[in-house]
Amino acid sequence: MAEGVYVQFVRVSGGTASGKTTVCDMIIQQLHDHRVVLVNQDSFYRGLTAEEAKRVHEYNFDHPDAFDTEQLLECIGKLKCGQSVQVPIYDFKKHRRCSESFRQVNVSDVIILEGILVFHDQRVRNTMNMKIFVDTDADVRLARRIRRDTLERGRDVNSVLEQARLLYAKFVKPAFDDFVLPSKKYADVIIPRGGDNHVAIDLIVQHIRTKLGLHDLCKIYPNVNVIQSTFQVVEHGLGHLPFTEKQVVTPTGSVYTGVDFCKKLCGVSIVRSGESMENALRACCKGIKIGKILIHRDGDNGKQAPEGIHCVCKRFPYLKIVTSEIDVALNEEFRVIPGMGEFGDRYFGTDD
Template sequence: MPKEKTSIDYVLEKASRPHFSGLRSPTATATSTALSDANGPRQPFVMGVSGGTASGKTTVCDMIIQQLHDHRVVLANQDSFYRGLTTEELKRVHEYNFDNPDAFDTEQLLGCIEKLKDGQSVQVNASDDIILEGILVFHDQCVRNLMNMKIFVDTDADVRLARRIRRDMVERGRDVSSVLEQYAKFVKPAFDGFVLPSKKYANVIIPRGGENHVAIDLIVQHLRTKLGQHDSAKYIPMHIGMHTLIRDREISKHDFVFYSDRLIRLVVEHGLGHFPFTEKQVITPTASVYTGVDFAKSCVVFPLFEVVKAWKTPYVHLPKDISERHVLLLDLVLATGNSANHAIELLVQKGVPESHIIFLNLVSAPEGIHCVCKRFPSLKVVTSEIDVALNGESVSYQVWVSLEIDILVLMIDQL
């Protein structure tokens, strides 16, 4: 049987870790050497991810990296920047606190991130995005100043402790007693004294870590927007160009409807892509066999306000077999999410599974997406833009509302 690791074995293992071992570039290409565009070198987007031990930081980072599969991303772990211990510290290593800010070589970490921001290679190639992950990455102001976005993963203390116990027992061969001893002596005091106070510096707080898919999706959307802006000299996404046109206060109603129609086509086509389908073979005019797909015919389309009316009055009826159908729910703007929740609740009460409802809208607010997806986690939301400035006083919101009926008619026409 392998020898059980003691707490001293564990800290010696930490003390002997080589610097930079946490740097990895899951999506970097072997030929990439530096970031540049028509205007010269550009700096990558730097995101810090902090939180308590076993809060799910690494899971969040991995999920973001997976969704940014078409960008070059470098993940730097703060654990790779522990400073070397002195001879005297090694003699009393069981008393050494590896969760204290003094345990890290912050100067080396700063130098590494600054080189990566300047497009230089540091054991990995240059990148579009740098993720710096660790319990204390927000503690030092100089490190914080390098970050474009700061994320704090906020997970219940009991959940974190349970994960820590399970991880240390399975991966490090430790017993419960030694894990709890180290947690009470070093980990919890460091969290209360250094990690938790740094939460105030976060731009985004993710409750429940990797379980919060909605929050991670919003972060990825923001990153894609920022990375797209970096590439704006070479490539402007078509839907961003059309949103630029329809958000111009000088645009005519005719042009607004025309370009909104184009955007709605994209939304509807994407929504239809979520419909179930079966394989189907057809004979072509040249008498050859083509194997394609046949989409489900049992679908129904509703503007959201019609469903809300059905909620409020007995004179509006939904199809009797609606529970057997897939539903496209249409609305121009997903703002607070309150009306959407009422409509979706009625459909669910009528027997429509959440997973059979696809909510289409032209523009969404983050709070609306959170509100709807938190209550109906199996629902699919398809939108052409997430507008962080959506409110009752904004010009764009007033334009959306003033033309809502026109656009909803267009959405239905696409089907």
């Protein structure tokens, strides 16, 4: 991704007529204060050859081979690099692309990619920040598809009903079972009932807003997490550690299912400011061992604040950093800007 360009890519998958577009429209409406664009996988249908057009009723539009995935990947790559793209316009009546017309898509805060098979190809799958699967009952999807093909895609009612009777069982359902449903496991969020699930959509919108409001360093380094500054900052920090499920039998004989840390923990306190959080850490993790480390700063050209995060993340890219604050920078005397004095002095009462 080009430096300075940060785009939140959201991908929405699900069976045909499951309500994907409705979910996307609701997300876009709620993110009205951000620039959001929708890219449909349907725009990347391959145009039918003359022979295929003659036997269009035998063509499987729900198969991965029906899409030009290479061009889709090219468009995604350009958007990630901050470049505008021209998305094809597909004519569903003629079953081919409009040769002279394109849809201009500019880089936006949020780009939503919607389609039945956007989870199928691993290369496409790996380009997204959030993957959403819209889960809707098969009978409801079939009824919606009949309505969509007659009203939106200009197809004859009798031909649509004939297609529903013959091709749904021959192509649509097998393609869903073979390609769409297995990709459900890759979803970060599954939305039952589609657009009717307002709670799930509200949570997704809130998550996207949180991501868009991240500190710039969090956008550059995915392993940097800035948590809300509260009195429970230690508990929030521990929440980012890996857990494993564990069952405990209580003194009354009841079985309680909880979590336990995957590995043993130790604390390393950076003298002196880090010592202010030792009691809170001991309260959360009984019997934890705590070591000490002293970082000398005066006159050693050491770098902290954002400069320190850059250095650590570049040297140790898999190290997770959890903090409640990232200061602006250091001045020529290596003092934090804007600065509120040395926290260790304020905590221990040694500030002049």
